[in-house]
Amino acid sequence: MRFFRQTGSKIKRSQLVEFSFNGTTYSGHLGESVTVALAANGIITTRITHDGSPRGAFCFMGSCQECVLLIDGLRIEACQVALSEGLIVQSIGCLIAEQKAKGDENV
Amino acid sequence: MTKNYDIAIIGGGIMGCATALHLAQAGMSVILLEKDDIGQGASGVNAGTLSLQIKRVKLMPYALKGHHEWQKMGDKVGFVKTGGYTLAFNEREAKLLEERMNLKREAGANIEFVSPQILHKNEPNITKKIVAVSYCADDGYANSSLTGQYYRNLLNHSSVDYFEQSQIIKIDQSDKGFNVHTANPQYKAKRLLLAGGGWMKQAAALLDIDLPIQARVNTVSVTERSPKLISNVIGHATGLLTMKQKANGSILIGGGWQGTGTPNDGRGKVHSQTVIPNIQLGQYALPALSALRIIRSWTGFEANVPDFYPLAGALGNVPNAYILGCVRGGFTIGPYISKLMGDFILGNELELPLFDPNRQFTQTGK
Amino acid sequence: MSDFDLIVIGAGAAGSRAAMEATKAGAKILLLDEQAEAGGQVWRAKSPSIISAPKTPETIAGDKLRSDLKLENILHIVNARVWQIEKNNDDLWNIGYLNNGHLHNVTCKAIIAATGAQERVIPVTGSQLPGVIGLAAATALFKQHLTTPGKQTIVAGCGPLLIFTAYEILRLGGKVCAIISLNSKTNWAKASIDMMTRPDLLWRGATWFAKITAARIPIYWQSTVTEIIGETHIESVNISAIDANWSATSHGQKNNIKADSLCMGHGLNPAIEATKLADATHIYSPELGGWHVKTDDFGRTDKAGLYAAGDNAGIYGAGAAPYRGKLAAIAALQFLNIGKTQNTDKLVAKMKSAAKFGLATTKLTILRKGMIENTQQTAIICRCEAVSRQQLEAEISSGAHSPNAIKSGTRCGMGPCGGRYCNDVAALINQTISGKTRQQIGLTTSRPPIRPLPISAIAQNFDYDDLPIPAPAPL
Ligand SMILES: Cc1cc2nc3c(=O)[nH]c(=O)nc-3n(C[C@H](O)[C@@H](O)[C@H](O)COP(=O)(O)OP(=O)(O)OC[C@H]3O[C@@H](n4cnc5c(N)ncnc54)[C@H](O)[C@@H]3O)c2cc1C
Ligand SMILES: Cc1cc2nc3c(=O)[nH]c(=O)nc-3n(C[C@H](O)[C@H](O)[C@H](O)COP(=O)(O)OP(=O)(O)OC[C@H]3O[C@@H](n4cnc5c(N)ncnc54)[C@H](O)[C@@H]3O)c2cc1C
Numbered sequence: 001m002r003f004f005r006q007t008g009s010k011i012k013r014s015q016l017v018e019f020s021f022n023g024t025t026y027s028g029h030l031g032e033s034v035t036v037a038l039a040a041n042g043i044i045t046t047r048i049t050h051d052g053s054p055r056g057a058f059c060f061m062g063s064c065q066e067c068v069l070l071i072d073g074l075r076i077e078a079c080q081v082a083l084s085e086g087l088i089v090q091s092i093g094c095l096i097a098e099q100k101a102k103g104d105e106n107v
Numbered sequence: 108m109t110k111n112y113d114i115a116i117i118g119g120g121i122m123g124c125a126t127a128l129h130l131a132q133a134g135m136s137v138i139l140l141e142k143d144d145i146g147q148g149a150s151g152v153n154a155g156t157l158s159l160q161i162k163r164v165k166l167m168p169y170a171l172k173g174h175h176e177w178q179k180m181g182d183k184v185g186f187v188k189t190g191g192y193t194l195a196f197n198e199r200e201a202k203l204l205e206e207r208m209n210l211k212r213e214a215g216a217n218i219e220f221v222s223p224q225i226l227h228k229n230e231p232n233i234t235k236k237i238v239a240v241s242y243c244a245d246d247g248y249a250n251s252s253l254t255g256q257y258y259r260n261l262l263n264h265s266s267v268d269y270f271e272q273s274q275i276i277k278i279d280q281s282d283k284g285f286n287v288h289t290a291n292p293q294y295k296a297k298r299l300l301l302a303g304g305g306w307m308k309q310a311a312a313l314l315d316i317d318l319p320i321q322a323r324v325n326t327v328s329v330t331e332r333s334p335k336l337i338s339n340v341i342g343h344a345t346g347l348l349t350m351k352q353k354a355n356g357s358i359l360i361g362g363g364w365q366g367t368g369t370p371n372d373g374r375g376k377v378h379s380q381t382v383i384p385n386i387q388l389g390q391y392a393l394p395a396l397s398a399l400r401i402i403r404s405w406t407g408f409e410a411n412v413p414d415f416y417p418l419a420g421a422l423g424n425v426p427n428a429y430i431l432g433c434v435r436g437g438f439t440i441g442p443y444i445s446k447l448m449g450d451f452i453l454g455n456e457l458e459l460p461l462f463d464p465n466r467q468f469t470q471t472g473k
Numbered sequence: 474m475s476d477f478d479l480i481v482i483g484a485g486a487a488g489s490r491a492a493m494e495a496t497k498a499g500a501k502i503l504l505l506d507e508q509a510e511a512g513g514q515v516w517r518a519k520s521p522s523i524i525s526a527p528k529t530p531e532t533i534a535g536d537k538l539r540s541d542l543k544l545e546n547i548l549h550i551v552n553a554r555v556w557q558i559e560k561n562n563d564d565l566w567n568i569g570y571l572n573n574g575h576l577h578n579v580t581c582k583a584i585i586a587a588t589g590a591q592e593r594v595i596p597v598t599g600s601q602l603p604g605v606i607g608l609a610a611a612t613a614l615f616k617q618h619l620t621t622p623g624k625q626t627i628v629a630g631c632g633p634l635l636i637f638t639a640y641e642i643l644r645l646g647g648k649v650c651a652i653i654s655l656n657s658k659t660n661w662a663k664a665s666i667d668m669m670t671r672p673d674l675l676w677r678g679a680t681w682f683a684k685i686t687a688a689r690i691p692i693y694w695q696s697t698v699t700e701i702i703g704e705t706h707i708e709s710v711n712i713s714a715i716d717a718n719w720s721a722t723s724h725g726q727k728n729n730i731k732a733d734s735l736c737m738g739h740g741l742n743p744a745i746e747a748t749k750l751a752d753a754t755h756i757y758s759p760e761l762g763g764w765h766v767k768t769d770d771f772g773r774t775d776k777a778g779l780y781a782a783g784d785n786a787g788i789y790g791a792g793a794a795p796y797r798g799k800l801a802a803i804a805a806l807q808f809l810n811i812g813k814t815q816n817t818d819k820l821v822a823k824m825k826s827a828a829k830f831g832l833a834t835t836k837l838t839i840l841r842k843g844m845i846e847n848t849q850q851t852a853i854i855c856r857c858e859a860v861s862r863q864q865l866e867a868e869i870s871s872g873a874h875s876p877n878a879i880k881s882g883t884r885c886g887m888g889p890c891g892g893r894y895c896n897d898v899a900a901l902i903n904q905t906i907s908g909k910t911r912q913q914i915g916l917t918t919s920r921p922p923i924r925p926l927p928i929s930a931i932a933q934n935f936d937y938d939d940l941p942i943p944a945p946a947p948l
């Protein structure tokens with residue numbers, strides 16, 4: 001499942017730019033929110049809670065914190081960040097997995 | 108006819124609750140009255156550090172015993188013995204660290220000086236700008252948020268009658284004992300223990316006693332959950348930083364930086380001008396904090412007298428009235444000193460001496 | 474000396490008008506908003522990725538507001554998140570905000586808090602799954618991105634945003650598989666009578682219904698979503714008819730509907746973090762969206778120099794918001810002794826008349842007492858910390874009564890959103906056990922930061938030797 005950018009005849013969008021999410025390259029429209037860029041690419045799970053359940057963007061106004069990702073190294077609500085060329089986006093869970101892979105059991 | 112309790116305890120913090128349980132176990136009929144909720148004063152909002160390295164020299168024996176109590180309380184209060192490092196970032200602090208930790212070691216704490224290499228081996232994320240480090244394997248923390256839940260459950264299973272949202276606003280004394288008034292019901296008791304925490308000055312005033320008590324407004328901040336960054340409790344030579352990563356991944360930053368407000372008007376306020384340098388100091392010690400966000404800062408009231416030693420004993424001019432509070436590091440020491448207080452009220456022999464509330468108070472140097 | 478006479482927090486319908494009014498009168502003002510452009514929720518601007526799109530009443534009003542702000546030369550800082558509000562020793566307000574990764578601190582004599590509202594969603598099992606978003610959230614997604622949340626969307630909840638959301642999905646070219654409405658047709662008919670004050674808006678609502686009917690979207694009146702099914706994301710939704718108290722009845726019609734997305738919302742709550750932090754008195758009124766800061770018609774709170782305008786002072790709606798902003802500005806100017814007194818009777822009357830429409834729509838969203846019965850024991854109440862109803866009930870039953878105590882024991886509300894989405898529901902659950910009123914139950918203690926604060930911004934360019942480290946603790 002994914003979000004759909006609607007394409008009515010009168011709707012004109014900005015150019016496509018590339019960004020990465022957890023190491024994979026995707027494209028999205030310059031200036032759209034990172035949440036929308038991800039969801040339009042089929043990535044609607046933004047985080048996995050400590051008890052293992054998946055979550056996605058919920059409020060789209062920067063307040064529920066469900067869409068917080070590491071964007072260029074900083075934790076920020078992805079729904080509040082405008083997409084630009086070359087953004088490096090990572091999920092926090094991915095970071096924890098990396099640490100576990102390195103053998104750290106305490107994460 | 109209203110029940111005449113053996114003792115009425117004012118204040119449902121760690122001191123009031125732990126004393127109440129001890130007395131009830133010994134057979135006294137106890138009523139405990141709390142103006143807000145059990146364990147939502149200092150006991151429920153503190154930084155939870157159980158560190159011998161930040162305890163006062165003279166209180167060390169009490170802190171050591173306190174540690175044993177926490178160990179027994181265990182998982183239910185989120186107790187973890189992690190070990191703790193105290194850091195010095197320059198020569199001045201290194202000297203301070205050496206002076207202080209030596210005295211604390213002499214007082215019985217298992218503190219050693221270690222090399223920065225050892226620190227970095229165990230805590231690779233701590234800054235490299237280290238001049239000196241001390242270590243104590245006995246240090247750890249507990250989760251103060253669970254204080255209320257923990258004591259409420261114990262109280263529920265004890266003979267103590269406890270009432271929340273019951274502020275004591277007046278106390279009458281007679282030969283027979285005390286009449287304590289809340290806005291609505293009154294309660295009778297033969298003895299009285301004031302355990303009012305940061306509100307102790309106001310509580311003592313109900314007995315016309317004026318104690319030179321001041322309330323400090325300590326600040327604590329917490330980050331969101333994070334992958335593991337530190338394993339030990341981290342402190343600073345001055346005692347003005349405590350930092351730990353809790354089991355859930357969040358990092359707690361404290362150290363006694365002062366907010367604003369007084370116990371008479373609400374819960375105190377976080378002050379930008381102190382919380383910011385507090386967090387900066389934390390980030391200086393642990394640069395990787397920069398990747399995280401503070402999700403909440405808060406304050407709590409902690410009472411002290413000019414010499415910064417506890418008030419723990421009988422109130423001289425009011426027969427059968429006792430006081431327990433103003434304990435620096437009172438979260439660590441609370442469960443133990445409350446038992447001592449209970450023993451004192453019961454007339455039992457004391458394992459360690461208490462702190463006469465009728466003493467002359469002298470200002471401590473620092 | 475303060476940096477500003479007046480700081481307005483929030484550049485929505487209310488805050489922007491307040492800022493313009495105060496500037497016109499000659500006050501030195503600062504307008505702060507965390508969004509990239511003014512407009513707030515109702516007039517949210519399109520993202521820069523949309524180069525052109527059909528105009529809507531919202532975009533027209535929003536564009537007008539944004540150009541007015543520019544014309545008036547308002548000092549408006551965008552992407553400015555207020556995290557802290559304190560009174561300092563000189564009786565001035567200190568406001569801390571984050572702007573593009575930097576912290577700033579400014580002082581002022583008066584504040585107008587115009588922070589708007591946030592969504593209320595009463596959870597059921599599965600409502601935390603990806604693909605489930607708020608109703609108001611959906612409108613933000615449409616306005617900003619002209620994007621729909623899936624291929625097959627169910628729209629559920631109450632009030633006007635339900636119909637607006639369904640209509641918008643259709644307008645944008647998406648597909649709505651069903652509308653699940655708590656409100657009955659009769660509720661709507663009654664509300665329409667109260668909405669006569671704004672025939673234009675009522676007419677607009679009628680066109681939404683017309684479009685939905687023409688598209689043959691099934692509408693389940695007096696029904697609710699009882700469960701959301703899916704492993705990693707929503708796959709289908711169980712719905713059920715409800716009784717007059719909005720409790721899903723045991724004998725009512727039940728259905729399972731497949732969908733890949735659900736927009737669900739149950740009205741709005743005033744966004745009160747700022748006014749709470751500033752220590753103003755708050756009251757609970759269901760007809761105004763629940764807890765809101767207490768004000769008079771001029772937005773005066775019980776704190777000197779603190780004013781509130783717009784939905785954070787009660788959900789009176791978008792129509793009333795600009796008037797409320799203007800009135801708050803007038804009161805603040807009076808406090809500041811700036812400009813001349815004016816006759817405000819007409820303005821108050823206009824505000825009250827505009828509020829009628831908003832109140833009628835809010836009324837459709839007042840939760841009935843059976844609603845909370847639909848929340849299962851396993852439903853996640855606190856999304857951040859994954860706390861279920863069961864955990865909350867156990868804590869409350871063991872004697873934790875106040876919101877602070879319940880929070881401490883369960884972690885409900887201790888996560889990064891600060892309890893914004895669970896406090897209200899936790900209190901509803903508390904009510905079912907304690908029998909207390911919401912006013913008696915009260916609120917948790919308000920603490921900064923109002924939004925999570927990056928430590929990268931706090932710990933920027935400081936010199937260790939300049940840290941004001943106090944004297945060491947006594948030895
Ligand atoms: C997501 C959402 C969508 C909505 N959509 C509609 C709709 O389509 N139609 C309708 O009639 N009503 C809608 N509403 C209702 C809305 O509340 C309107 O009635 C109207 O926007 C209220 O105007 P306002 O000025 O009071 O608040 P808003 O327009 O919400 O403005 C408040 C502003 O304050 C800012 N703000 C809040 N906190 C801070 C902070 N700490 N720091 C800096 N800035 C801050 C916000 O960014 C926002 O721009 C919606 C509400 C929500 C929550
Ligand atoms: C922010 C902060 C951080 C701290 N960090 C640490 C730490 O890391 N390690 C450590 O060891 N110690 C720490 N401390 C100290 C420790 O928390 C306290 O010493 C200890 O909790 C005090 O317990 P208490 O029972 O005396 O007080 P409290 O927990 O404050 O309890 C007193 C109770 O009395 C009630 N009360 C007062 N007056 C009345 C009345 N008239 N009627 C009814 N009820 C009344 C109050 O509501 C309150 O609940 C910290 C303190 C604070 C504030």
Ligand code: FES
Nearest residue numbers: 058060064065079
């Ligand atoms: S979706 Fe709620 S903060 Fe981004």
